[in-house]
Amino acid sequence: MASRVRFSRTIFSPLPSASALIPSGSLPPASLSLPLSNPKPYRRLRLPFPPSHLPPPRSSPAGSASPVAAMSSSSYDKELAAAKKAASLAARLCQKVQKALLTSDVQSKADKSPVTVADYGSQAIVSLVLRKELPSESFSLVAEEDSADLRKDEAQETLKRITELVNDTISSEYSMSVSDEDVLIAIDSGKSEGGPVGQHWVLDPIDGTKGFLRGDQYAIALALLDEGKVVLGVLGCPNLPHTSIANLDRHSQNKIGCLFYAKTGDGAYMQSLSDPSSNAKIHVTATENPADASFFESYEAAHSLHDLSKAIAEKLGVQAPPVRIDSQAKYGALARGDGAIYLRFPHKGYREKIWDHAAGCIVVAEAGGFATDAAGNALDFSKGRYLDLDTGIIVTNKKLMPSLLNAVQESIKAKNQSASHL
Numbered sequence: 001m002a003s004r005v006r007f008s009r010t011i012f013s014p015l016p017s018a019s020a021l022i023p024s025g026s027l028p029p030a031s032l033s034l035p036l037s038n039p040k041p042y043r044r045l046r047l048p049f050p051p052s053h054l055p056p057p058r059s060s061p062a063g064s065a066s067p068v069a070a071m072s073s074s075s076y077d078k079e080l081a082a083a084k085k086a087a088s089l090a091a092r093l094c095q096k097v098q099k100a101l102l103t104s105d106v107q108s109k110a111d112k113s114p115v116t117v118a119d120y121g122s123q124a125i126v127s128l129v130l131r132k133e134l135p136s137e138s139f140s141l142v143a144e145e146d147s148a149d150l151r152k153d154e155a156q157e158t159l160k161r162i163t164e165l166v167n168d169t170i171s172s173e174y175s176m177s178v179s180d181e182d183v184l185i186a187i188d189s190g191k192s193e194g195g196p197v198g199q200h201w202v203l204d205p206i207d208g209t210k211g212f213l214r215g216d217q218y219a220i221a222l223a224l225l226d227e228g229k230v231v232l233g234v235l236g237c238p239n240l241p242h243t244s245i246a247n248l249d250r251h252s253q254n255k256i257g258c259l260f261y262a263k264t265g266d267g268a269y270m271q272s273l274s275d276p277s278s279n280a281k282i283h284v285t286a287t288e289n290p291a292d293a294s295f296f297e298s299y300e301a302a303h304s305l306h307d308l309s310k311a312i313a314e315k316l317g318v319q320a321p322p323v324r325i326d327s328q329a330k331y332g333a334l335a336r337g338d339g340a341i342y343l344r345f346p347h348k349g350y351r352e353k354i355w356d357h358a359a360g361c362i363v364v365a366e367a368g369g370f371a372t373d374a375a376g377n378a379l380d381f382s383k384g385r386y387l388d389l390d391t392g393i394i395v396t397n398k399k400l401m402p403s404l405l406n407a408v409q410e411s412i413k414a415k416n417q418s419a420s421h422l
């Protein structure tokens, strides 16, 4: 029996009433309306949004096996500060939308429009904040969304809601206001192809859309690549409890909302999304004995082969049931020692994107863990928008990795043999 880590509505802090968020009866079912704070005398924002381009090539250290770069710990300080700010504001926007979704009687859970609003809004905020905080740098963003659908006539109401939400959210930090067109341009700055040369931001504006719609886990995942290596990563996990999910029953009343961050050579940290002063260094578990280990996998069976994970866990001697949660929140939870292993085996034909692993990968690596593909190769983020992978992704601490890799390879072999006998 899997341990399904679900988070009911009761875990959210006191909510505004649904009617405060959605005018009663005035909206069609697919609509989502959020309140605007009192408008301030905004200065119109005109950001330079050049088409994404690559900075001139720099001499790069010879490629090491690690996807995480080795740099001095003073590097990337201002980039990390900007990334934390961007992910925190994007998380705030997503929280507003999820609260409205969960408290709305109008909205159907199967309706994808809230996630659309939050996806686009989150991507626009991250893009705007990075440009605002790092104005002099060339800017390349590899991100999940583009504005093509939002530019269609039928999407204009949605676009207006997104712009309102973005303005409402950034008004807590900036005296500026953006137009619909600014939002579209900000979203489209995420069209970069990435690659091995120069610096590229990598963003999943909402990782784990299924979890977001269910009211469960999701993450805002932002990383920076430099010469093909991940040099920093930030994971905003608005619904993750501050303390271990391994003891969820005891801590079910605990506060939620975590921001994980890491920069190459500097360790991994966690802070409360609502209280930046609360940061603490985190480490993966030191568990060497698989019998003491627990493992994470996707909540959604469509995202990862649960049968294969079960076979691997049995072969390894893991006793605990799987802990199933959505999104890169799994990387964050593993990095702070909630569990020892993360197994991910997408169904045949699925291509992993770099934004689904870059931030999680450096958070775990800086916490003392390691992510590889099922053949034991380090993940390579330098090949563009996709990771070219052998079969799956496994994550654990360095002591457990050899025996885990062995169990993974034997289990895959056994699965392939039994498939060839059918």
Ligand SMILES: Nc1ncnc2c1ncn2[C@@H]1O[C@H](COP(=O)(O)O)[C@@H](O)[C@H]1OP(=O)(O)O
Residues within 6 Å of the ligand: 204, 206, 207, 208, 209, 210, 211, 297, 298, 299, 300, 302, 303, 304, 325, 326, 327, 328, 346, 347, 350, 356
């Ligand atoms: N068919 C699929 N197989 C594997 N992963 C998928 C599939 N469809 C979407 N995903 C992505 O898997 C990641 C979440 O997986 P999980 O929560 O199971 O770890 C998300 O990045 C999600 O995309 P998205 O970011 O659009 O939600």
Ligand SMILES: [Mg+2]
Residues within 6 Å of the ligand: 204, 206, 207, 208, 355, 356
């Ligand atoms: Mg994703």
